[in-house]
Amino acid sequence: MDYPQPGKEASRLIAHIQVDLPSLELQERAQLELMGGPFPERENDFRGFTRVLDVACGAGSWALEIARAHSHLEVIGITAQQALAARAKERASAAGLKNACFLLVAGTEKPQFPFSDAEFDLVNTQYLHSWLRTDEWPEFMRACWRVTRPGGYIRMTEPERGPSTSLAIERLLDLHLQALHRTGQRFSPDDRHIGAGNQLLYLCQEAGWTEITRHAYLTEQITPGDQPDASHTRLRYYQQVFQPLILQEGLASEEELVTLFQQIKEETEHEDFSAQRFLITVSGRKPVNQEAKEEQP
Numbered sequence: 001m002d003y004p005q006p007g008k009e010a011s012r013l014i015a016h017i018q019v020d021l022p023s024l025e026l027q028e029r030a031q032l033e034l035m036g037g038p039f040p041e042r043e044n045d046f047r048g049f050t051r052v053l054d055v056a057c058g059a060g061s062w063a064l065e066i067a068r069a070h071s072h073l074e075v076i077g078i079t080a081q082q083a084l085a086a087r088a089k090e091r092a093s094a095a096g097l098k099n100a101c102f103l104l105v106a107g108t109e110k111p112q113f114p115f116s117d118a119e120f121d122l123v124n125t126q127y128l129h130s131w132l133r134t135d136e137w138p139e140f141m142r143a144c145w146r147v148t149r150p151g152g153y154i155r156m157t158e159p160e161r162g163p164s165t166s167l168a169i170e171r172l173l174d175l176h177l178q179a180l181h182r183t184g185q186r187f188s189p190d191d192r193h194i195g196a197g198n199q200l201l202y203l204c205q206e207a208g209w210t211e212i213t214r215h216a217y218l219t220e221q222i223t224p225g226d227q228p229d230a231s232h233t234r235l236r237y238y239q240q241v242f243q244p245l246i247l248q249e250g251l252a253s254e255e256e257l258v259t260l261f262q263q264i265k266e267e268t269e270h271e272d273f274s275a276q277r278f279l280i281t282v283s284g285r286k287p288v289n290q291e292a293k294e295e296q297p
Contacts, residue, residue, distance in 0.1 A: 021059055021087050023237035028061035031157075031279065034217050038065045039122065039155060041213050041283040046070050049121035053147065054078070055111050056126050060088025060102060067092070067100035077102040078111060080131065111140065118149040126157045129196035130241075133184040137199070141207040148286045154209055155283045158197035162218065162276035168263035169221070169275055176242045179249040197280030209284025221275040235265060 037044040046052075046066065050073065054063040057077030067075045079085050079102065088102040105112050111131060123144045132140055144154050161173055180186040180194065187195030197216075204212050221238070239261055246252050252260070267273060 020236045020240055021083065024084075025059045025061060027237060028058055030219065032061060032065060034219055034279070035215075035281065038062050038124070039153075039283075041155065041215070041281070042153070044069075046073060046122075049073055051120050052076070052122045052124070053115070053120045054124045054126075055144075056080075056128055056131055057084070057088060057102060058126070059084055060091055060100070062124060062126070063088070063100055063102070064091055064095065064097060067097045068095060071099055073099060075100045078105050079103075080105050080111075111143075113143045113147050115147045117146050118152075119147050121149055121152045122155065123148055123153070124155045124157075127159060128156070129158055129180070129185055129187075129194050134187055135184065137203055138206070141203050145207055145209075145286060150286055150288045152286050153283060154204065154286070155281065156200050156204070157279055157281045158200060159194065160197045160278040160280060161193055162221070162278050164221070164275035165270070165273055166264060166267040166275055168260055168267055172238070172242055172260055172264065175246045175251050178251055179245040182249045183245070197278070200280060200282035204282055204284040208287070210287050211285040212282060213284075214280065214282045217279040217281070218276050219279060221277055235261065235268070 032038065039046070046069075049070075052063070052066060052073055052075045054060075054075065054077040057063055057079050060077055063075045063077040066073060077085075077088055077100070079088070082104055085102045085104040088100075092098075092100040092102070103114075111128075125144075128137075128140070148154060161177075164170055164173075174191060177186060177188075177191050177194065181191065187199050189195075201212060201214055239257075243257055246257065247254065268275075
């Protein structure tokens with residue numbers, strides 16, 4: 001498949017994101033533990049499955065968890081970042097997991113599915129608000145429907161802003177949400193929330209998925225009592241996630257962000273520091289006998 005070329009700004013942003021991989025893997029592992037596994041909505045039961053797709057697979061932790069526990073399954077992850085694809089492949093190779101592969105969807109503004117119809121028993125997605133504009137979600141939902149087998153599942157997870165005792169963290173989140181608004185990636189009508197998680201239920205219903213469930217989780221951004229190295233690792237991760245888009249949209253200078261992250265570092269060392277975020281997961285099933293909604297007028 002030939003992939004469409006992105007705009008210059010999207011290409012530049014993707015090319016300059018350099019994720020701290022150890023920190024990302026730490027976050028992915030913590031999320032799996034918090035949720036109780038890769039598919040707790042089905043009690044992590046993959047019997048009868050043959051192929052699973054992970055969209056925006058990160059460093060591959062979700063996909064590798066399944067591949068390690070279910071050698072009969074083929075697990076495919078896709079990402080837009082070379083470093084993430086390379087790291088996920090490296091981890092799969094080191095673990096001797098031949099049933100997991102990772103594809104680089106390079107040079108695209110949105111996920112592309114170079115797959116045939118009805119190939120997967122489960123399509124998992126995570127943090128797509130950072131990849132899709134709000135007007136691109138319906139088309140993406142149709143693509144998920146197309147590649148999912150009748151009776152198969154979709155599972156989607158999006159983060160949402162939580163409370164914090166740090167004024168500097170609040171300022172950073174404000175800047176990031178303003179940047180998402182400018183790029184058309186924020187669902188919320190205000191500048192306090194991302195809003196994607198709140199839309200997942202509606203998007204699944206509109207696309208035709210049934211047996212829909214929704215779960216919310218509360219997780220610590222930086223855990224009180226963390227060892228200094230762990231806290232600094234998480235801070236580097238948030239810096240790398242938020243900073244590129246804020247700079248791209250001209251909402252702050254590099255010098256201002258350096259000062260802001262120094263303030264965050266100092267405030268996270270206070271004894272009463274607390275900062276959480278929410279994770280919202282929606283899961284649905286494709287009916288065995290039902291036409292896709294995109295075929296309706």
